[in-house]
Amino acid sequence: MVDNAVPSAGDRPVPAAARERWRRSIPTTTAGRGCECGACPSIDLVDERARTSKGGRSVVLSAEHPKASVLLFIDADRLSYLELAPHGDEAIDHFPSVAELSV
Numbered sequence: 001m002v003d004n005a006v007p008s009a010g011d012r013p014v015p016a017a018a019r020e021r022w023r024r025s026i027p028t029t030t031a032g033r034g035c036e037c038g039a040c041p042s043i044d045l046v047d048e049r050a051r052t053s054k055g056g057r058s059v060v061l062s063a064e065h066p067k068a069s070v071l072l073f074i075d076a077d078r079l080s081y082l083e084l085a086p087h088g089d090e091a092i093d094h095f096p097s098v099a100e101l102s103v
């Protein structure tokens with residue numbers, strides 16, 4: 001997602017240097033609290049002190065699965081949330097594999 005997912009049409013392109021910073025933060029980023037709906041796999045992404053980044057300029061990168069979009073939120077220059085947004089009513093309780101995603 002950090003390397004290949006794309007901003008929404010109309011959003012500013014993401015500089016390669018930003019992707020590099022986010023890639024370097026991955027080893028200290030872990031899964032935090034899951035979505036309150038209990039039916040989807042969306043999760044907070046937290047840093048080594050279990051803090052979620054909020055505020056600051058948000059960047060949203062997306063990739064597509066035939067049945068859902070995967071959205072990676074970056075807030076204040078930190079990975080903050082990974083969301084699975086199903087296209088239909090069908091509940092999907094896991095993230096698709098990278099091989100199933102396209103941009």
Ligand SMILES: [Zn+2]
Binds near residue numbers: 037038
């Ligand atoms: Zn949910």
